[in-house]
Amino acid sequence: MKEIYLDNNATTKTDEAVFEEMRPYFCELYGNPSSMHFFGGQVQKKVDEARNRVAALLGASPEEIIFTACGTESDNAAIRSALAVFPDRRHVITSRVEHPAVLTQCRNLVQKGYRVTEIGVDGDGRLDMVEYKAAVDDDTAIVSLMWANNETGVIFPIEEAAAIAKAKGALFHTDAVQAIGKIPINMANSSVDMLSLSGHKLHAPKGIGVLYLRRGTPFRPFLVGGHQEKSRRAGTENTAAIIALGKACELAALHMELENTQVLAMRDRLQAALMQAIPYARINGGTAERLPNTTSIAFEFVEGEAILMLLSEHGICASSGSACTSGSLEPSHVLRAMGVPFTCAHGSIRFSLSRYTTDAEIDTVIREMPPIISRLRQMSPFGREFLNTKP
Amino acid sequence: MWDYTPIVKDHFLNPRNVGDIADADAIGEVGSLACGDALKLYLKLDENKEKIVDAKFQTFGCASAIASSSALTEMLKGKTLDEAMAISNQDIADFLGGLPEEKMHCSVMGQEALEVAVAKYRGEPIPAHDSEHDHGHAYPDYEGELVCKCFGITDTFLKKVIETNKLTTAEQVTHFTKAGGACGGCIPKIKDLIAQVLGESAAQPRVRPEKLSNMKKMQMIQEVLERDIRPLLWADGGDLELIDIDGSKVQVAFRKACAGCVSSGNTARMVESKLRDLVAEDIVVEEVPA
Numbered sequence: 001m002k003e004i005y006l007d008n009n010a011t012t013k014t015d016e017a018v019f020e021e022m023r024p025y026f027c028e029l030y031g032n033p034s035s036m037h038f039f040g041g042q043v044q045k046k047v048d049e050a051r052n053r054v055a056a057l058l059g060a061s062p063e064e065i066i067f068t069a070c071g072t073e074s075d076n077a078a079i080r081s082a083l084a085v086f087p088d089r090r091h092v093i094t095s096r097v098e099h100p101a102v103l104t105q106c107r108n109l110v111q112k113g114y115r116v117t118e119i120g121v122d123g124d125g126r127l128d129m130v131e132y133k134a135a136v137d138d139d140t141a142i143v144s145l146m147w148a149n150n151e152t153g154v155i156f157p158i159e160e161a162a163a164i165a166k167a168k169g170a171l172f173h174t175d176a177v178q179a180i181g182k183i184p185i186n187m188a189n190s191s192v193d194m195l196s197l198s199g200h201k202l203h204a205p206k207g208i209g210v211l212y213l214r215r216g217t218p219f220r221p222f223l224v225g226g227h228q229e230k231s232r233r234a235g236t237e238n239t240a241a242i243i244a245l246g247k248a249c250e251l252a253a254l255h256m257e258l259e260n261t262q263v264l265a266m267r268d269r270l271q272a273a274l275m276q277a278i279p280y281a282r283i284n285g286g287t288a289e290r291l292p293n294t295t296s297i298a299f300e301f302v303e304g305e306a307i308l309m310l311l312s313e314h315g316i317c318a319s320s321g322s323a324c325t326s327g328s329l330e331p332s333h334v335l336r337a338m339g340v341p342f343t344c345a346h347g348s349i350r351f352s353l354s355r356y357t358t359d360a361e362i363d364t365v366i367r368e369m370p371p372i373i374s375r376l377r378q379m380s381p382f383g384r385e386f387l388n389t390k391p
Numbered sequence: 392m393w394d395y396t397p398i399v400k401d402h403f404l405n406p407r408n409v410g411d412i413a414d415a416d417a418i419g420e421v422g423s424l425a426c427g428d429a430l431k432l433y434l435k436l437d438e439n440k441e442k443i444v445d446a447k448f449q450t451f452g453c454a455s456a457i458a459s460s461s462a463l464t465e466m467l468k469g470k471t472l473d474e475a476m477a478i479s480n481q482d483i484a485d486f487l488g489g490l491p492e493e494k495m496h497c498s499v500m501g502q503e504a505l506e507v508a509v510a511k512y513r514g515e516p517i518p519a520h521d522s523e524h525d526h527g528h529a530y531p532d533y534e535g536e537l538v539c540k541c542f543g544i545t546d547t548f549l550k551k552v553i554e555t556n557k558l559t560t561a562e563q564v565t566h567f568t569k570a571g572g573a574c575g576g577c578i579p580k581i582k583d584l585i586a587q588v589l590g591e592s593a594a595q596p597r598v599r600p601e602k603l604s605n606m607k608k609m610q611m612i613q614e615v616l617e618r619d620i621r622p623l624l625w626a627d628g629g630d631l632e633l634i635d636i637d638g639s640k641v642q643v644a645f646r647k648a649c650a651g652c653v654s655s656g657n658t659a660r661m662v663e664s665k666l667r668d669l670v671a672e673d674i675v676v677e678e679v680p681a
Binding site: 301302303304305306309310313330331342343346378379380381382 | 403404406409420424425426427428429430431449450451452453454456457541572573
């Protein structure tokens with residue numbers, strides 16, 4: 001069965017050109033870039049090129065790019081560093097809808113005596129800027145807010161938030177894992193101090209991430225024991241993946257417009273058709289500014305895992321904010337923070353498109369989804385009385 | 392992705408007996424929209440009101456909840472009410488070729504719906520988990536003290552599930568009942584309940600067998616360590632690990648607070664005397680350095 005892959009916020013296909021770029025760096029050009037011979041030196045040149053390419057996508061300088069193993073590592077490194085360089089500041093600010101890579105770490109800090117403020121969001125997932133402004137104080141060591149939400153695609157006003165943090169002398173970190181490559185981001189005229197990105201969300205392979213660190217920002221490394229990355233991240237470079245990420249960033253810049261035209265149009269067509277065909281559904285964060293590729297739709301009276309399993313029978317890959325898919329028992333903390341009722345959160349499905357998505361694939365989803373929802377509602381003790389009515 | 396058996400997949404994709412029975416003799420309803428799964432079970436009895444001739448269900452929930460409901464209705468047909476009441480949640484899971492442990496609460500939900508339906512039909516007190524009056528909680532009417540506030544689960548219900556399924560960890564209790572799966576605030580209380588149940592079952596007189604095969608002996612030693620000894624050590628922040636059994640020689644290593652504890656020698660003697668009481672008189676416990 002050919003897959004219809006609409007789960008690109010989970011991970012993406014490695015672009016063929018990206019794979020070709022990295023291929024020689026396993027069996028042929030396997031040298032260590034730190035080595036004092038031509039064989040390592042030629043790899044060093046490619047790593048430098050990759051660094052330039054990543055920097056170009058971000059509007060950054062090459063020395064502001066630190067390669068890491070994943071977005072999670074970048075998030076951990078950023079927050080830990082800020083606390084280490086500001087030992088007198090004991091306050092951390094984040095949001096209630098962050099990825100666990102940030103949120104878990106912040107919650108763990110509470111036990112270590114830090115004051116942690118989790119800023120709330122409104123019903124459409126927008127950051128409560130009033131609450132945020134009031135929270136930033138002279139004791140704040142770091143603010144960590146995501147650029148765009150992985151579940152809903154809702155975009156936060158990062159530049160505005162970063163300027164507020166800067167005014168109070170706090171460092172500002174953003175988890176931009178979902179935003180990079182989908183919306184333009186420019187660090188050249190920005191108040192953001194640190195930014196995380198992850199290769200496998202933008203058609204590079206898994207196992208490579210970046211921490212952008214603004215020049216002049218005080219930093220304590222997370223991994224020590226080597227001079228790599230100017231001693232800011234020890235450990236032999238994952239050369240093939242770094243080179244792949246460089247290529248992926250170059251391609252992302254080329255395709256940025258396509259993401260915001262073609263992909264956006266397909267996303268809008270998909271959600272409009274589903275909303276039209278299926279009663280008792282709502283778009284999570286529908287009125288907020290969102291990534292062009294993401295839509296999260298709540299279907300009442302049915303449960304997400306069952307929807308995903310039936311979609312999977314048609315080769316359609318999506319994901320859910322339901323409790324049952326994760327092994328946890330509570331539905332998505334993001335949807336709960338938005339005040340999406342339990343009754344809708346359990347039946348929320350996220351479709352995340354990419355530049356590889358085709359109109360024919362969208363047509364298939366538009367065709368297959370309504371009967372799946374209808375079938376599960378027929379089976380549910382709750383949906384039946386509504387089946388023949390309009391809300 | 393969950394590793395569902397082919398039987399689970401089949402009962403999810405082709406569920407048997409979906410729907411309702413207009414003149415049902417018994418109806419049981421458990422769960423709620425808020426909790427993420429709910430089941431309404433309908434039973435039709437024969438003329439003599441002895442045997443179940445038809446069973447149907449409506450389920451809101453994940454694939455394994457739907458499959459468990461479908462399996463239950465298939466198992467019920469042709470059974471008397473007494474036979475039906477003997478079905479345990481494990482039987483439902485077995486019928487499906489097994490469920491992932493995280494999904495065992497789906498089989499528990501089936502068994503509970505059955506209990507509610509039969510109790511209602513017989514005019515007996517509703518045991519527990521009838522959700523007719525309150526769609527906010529899974530098992531709202533269950534008597535006893537509310538333990539898990541997120542899912543509305545009481546101590547009486549938890550103790551029953553812990554005992555029937557021989558659960559020993561809070562994580563297992565969450566997998567079977569959902570209790571403790573949201574905010575986690577009740578996990579210490581769940582641990583207390585496990586200790587209580589284990590204590591109660593340990594209090595029942597157990598007779599040391601006359602003769603034991605080597606295999607049986609090893610099995611019993613492991614059982615006693617798991618059920619009678621480790622929970623006691625956990626209570627003091629300690630633990631032990633079984634290293635080896637060679638005939639009557641049992642080697643254990645103490646862990647956590649017990650490791651390096653000055654009185655670990657006494658603990659070893661306690662373990663030995665417990666094993667001698669419950670398994671065989673000639674057992675010698677040796678402590679291996681941690």
